[in-house]
Structures are given as structure tokens and as C-alpha cells.
Amino acid sequence: MNNIDRLFETVAKKGHVCVGLDTDLSYLPDQFCARYQNLDDALFEFNKQIIDATYDVTACYKVQIAYYEAYGIQGLKAYSRTLNYLRSINAIIIADIKRGDIAKTAEMYAKAHFTGDFEADFITLNPYMGLDSLSPYLPYVKKSGKGVFVLIRTSNEGAKDIEYIPTDGGKRVYDVVGEKLQKLGGDFIGSCGYSAIGGVMGCTHPEEAAEIRKTLNSTFFLIPGYGAQGGKAEDIAKYLKDGNGGVVNSSRGILLAYKKQENGADNFALSSRNEVVRMRDDILKYL
Numbered sequence: 001m002n003n004i005d006r007l008f009e010t011v012a013k014k015g016h017v018c019v020g021l022d023t024d025l026s027y028l029p030d031q032f033c034a035r036y037q038n039l040d041d042a043l044f045e046f047n048k049q050i051i052d053a054t055y056d057v058t059a060c061y062k063v064q065i066a067y068y069e070a071y072g073i074q075g076l077k078a079y080s081r082t083l084n085y086l087r088s089i090n091a092i093i094i095a096d097i098k099r100g101d102i103a104k105t106a107e108m109y110a111k112a113h114f115t116g117d118f119e120a121d122f123i124t125l126n127p128y129m130g131l132d133s134l135s136p137y138l139p140y141v142k143k144s145g146k147g148v149f150v151l152i153r154t155s156n157e158g159a160k161d162i163e164y165i166p167t168d169g170g171k172r173v174y175d176v177v178g179e180k181l182q183k184l185g186g187d188f189i190g191s192c193g194y195s196a197i198g199g200v201m202g203c204t205h206p207e208e209a210a211e212i213r214k215t216l217n218s219t220f221f222l223i224p225g226y227g228a229q230g231g232k233a234e235d236i237a238k239y240l241k242d243g244n245g246g247v248v249n250s251s252r253g254i255l256l257a258y259k260k261q262e263n264g265a266d267n268f269a270l271s272s273r274n275e276v277v278r279m280r281d282d283i284l285k286y287l
Helices: 003-014 039-057 072-088 103-114 135-144 173-188 206-215 233-239 264-284
Strands: 017-020 060-064 093-099 122-125 147-153 195-201 219-223 246-250
Touching (some): 017 039, 039 072, 039 264, 060 072, 135 147, 173 195, 206 233, 219 233
Parallel strands (some): 017 246, 195 219
């Protein structure tokens, strides 16, 4: 089974939550950090406990590489160990790397993140150098069942600087990007009806959601913007089709859930689980 079909089936069973393991050392409870001499041990064990506590209620895990690169070699060890552990329990991994280069450089990025120590099921890509920046990843999609989530319309305020620029045809830049990706993805449709060429689609502009979902009807969405950025559960439903077709990421809201609880640091993983369940049920009630 390719990864887009795996993801579709997992969403149907476990709900839409994507746990973002964007783990900064400052997120770890002080008493937890004190147990470990090595930074990579602390980061990995924190991740592992959250994974173990949330696996049965989580569709997938998004691991943002920048948080680990920031700590050098030890951080990248924790990143690799986290990916290896997720693979060992058959969890679905999105490596949030947002690469966007061309030619041989892109080939090396594809090799680095679809094989070896940093292997993931899906990776995120930036298409704004053109569709040839995506081409080196496609052999892995075709031959190994991998998948990509390509930036279409993001949830940040700065999205308006480029993504919302009107084109001569009356569409916005993100519309054109989405339509080109939908066409490209036509060669990689899974049995679930969605393509392994997915899109990153922020949920912070729900007024556009119905038209986007209608146009990009075979594009599976990675949806940021829920919670602190203003996206609501009722907004999420508009980006889905028959209750599927997307996963909703939350990072700090889950990793730092323990800070909202009295004595939460004593069992931070349980607090994270409770937040995943709350978020899952919040979304499901609008479907």
C-alpha cells in the first residue's frame, strides 16, 4: 500500500490530528531535562513519550527539521532517532523540510529524506522555483510509494505578499499553483481517490474553502493554522470531502499542553494525549 492510501485509512480510523514534533529544548519540563546528560537523549525521550501516549489517536506525525538542526549534530541525532522510532511502530511520518531547489541539489534532498537516516513517508516542498523543483522527488513517489505536501496557500499573514497576487486570468497565484499541482498529481492517484502529491493548505481563510476543495478535489491537504492562528474546527470541515482528505497539524498546542494543567509537568505525555483527543473530537463534531 502506498503512503497516501495508508494516510487516508488512518484518518478514517483515528481522526485528523497530525502531531507536530517541533520540539525545542525549552518545551521540556525542567525535571525531565535534568534526567539526561545528552541533549539528543532528552529531545528523543520527550518525543518518544508523546508518541507512545498519542499513537492510537493520531493520524500522523510531522517532524520539523529546523528545530533539530538548531542543535547541531546532537539535534540531528534526535531527529533521526525520532524518525527511526516512528518507523518501528509503523507510524506515518511527514518530514517538514520545505525544500525548494532544482536539478542535482533537489536530487540529493530527495535521496536524503526518502532514504537513509532521515527517511520519511512524506516531505514538504516549496514549489516557487517552478515545477522542475518537484521533479527529482517523483521517482520516489512512483517507485516507493512516498508522498509530498507542496505549499499552496499557507496560514501565515505574509502569504498575502505573494500567494494572493492576482494573475492576468483573474486567479490568485495560489490558485494557479494548486491547479498545476492537481494536474501533476493526476499520475499518482491512490485507490483512495487522492494523489500522493498533496498540498499545504492553511485553514485561516474559510471563506475560500468550498471553492478550493471543489477545484482541488483529488489533492490531500496538510492543514496548518488551527488554534492559535485562528483556524476553527468548523473551518476544517470545509477543507475535507466526505470527512476525509486532510490532516490538521498542531505542534505547540500539543507539546505544551501540560503547561495548562496544575502539576502537568509530572505527566506531560498524558496532557498531550488529552489535547489530541480534545482536538480530534472538536473536528469530528462538525463532520
